[in-house]
Amino acid sequence: EVRLVESGGDWVQPGGSLTLSCTASGFSTGNVAMAWVRQGPGKGLEWLTTINAGTDVIRYKPSVRDRFTLSRDNDKNTLYLQLNYLKPEDTGMYYCATARFDFCIEISCVENRGPGTQVTVSS
Numbered sequence: 269e270v271r272l273v274e275s276g277g278d279w280v281q282p283g284g285s286l287t288l289s290c291t292a293s294g295f296s297t298g299n300v301a302m303a304w305v306r307q308g309p310g311k312g313l314e315w316l317t318t319i320n321a322g323t324d325v326i327r328y329k330p331s332v333r334d335r336f337t338l339s340r341d342n343d344k345n346t347l348y349l350q351l352n353y354l355k356p357e358d359t360g361m362y363y364c365a366t367a368r369f370d371f372c373i374e375i376s377c378v379e380n381r382g383p384g385t386q387v388t389v390s391s
Contacts, residue, residue, distance in 0.1 A: 270294045270380045272364050277385030284354050288385055290347040290364030298322060298342035301367035303378050304349045306387075308360035313375045317349070320370040327373050354389045361386055 276288040288304070303318040317328045317338045326338050337350040347364050361384040368377045 270366065272366075272380060272382030274362060274364055274382045274385040277362060277387045279388040279390070280354055281391050282355055282389055284389070286351045286354065286387060288349040288351065288362055288364075288387075290349075290382060292345045292347065292364075295366075296342065297340055297345050297347060301370050301372060302340065302347050303365050303367045303372060304336075304338060304347075304362060305365060305375060305378055305381070306358075306360040306362045307384075308357070311360070313363075313378075314360075315373060315375050315378060318367050318370075318372045319347075325370070327371060329373075351387065354387075356389050359387060359389050 271293045272290055274290045280286055301321045304316045305313050307313050316332055319326045319338050319340055335353045339348045363381040363384045365378045365381040
């Protein structure tokens with residue numbers, strides 16, 4: 269059974285940083301394309317970034333490319349998302365997920381989301 273559990277969300281002031289983690293079970297993270305998505309208050313799901321299976325090729329949504337960094341530790345079966353220079357509009361529930369294929373850059377190719385971790389950016 270595919271299982272994903274996110275952690276690391278918190279309240280942070282604008283300009284601050286957070287590191288989100290996603291621990292996977294039931295499969296090997298190195299063998300699957302994986303993604304981070306988020307859902308802001310009153311908004312739909314928004315794709316943020318995807319890492320391809322078996323390689324470190326990563327795609328980012330342009331609005332987060334210079335501030336967010338995705339990484340993967342296959343020995344720990346864990347995915348990370350480093351969030352820097354956070355803005356109030358980054359507030360939302362952050363989910364990791366598997367992607368149906370490499371170079372997935374939209375919500376429609378994301379599946380198997382975890383329960384999420386809340387990020388709140390405010391002063």
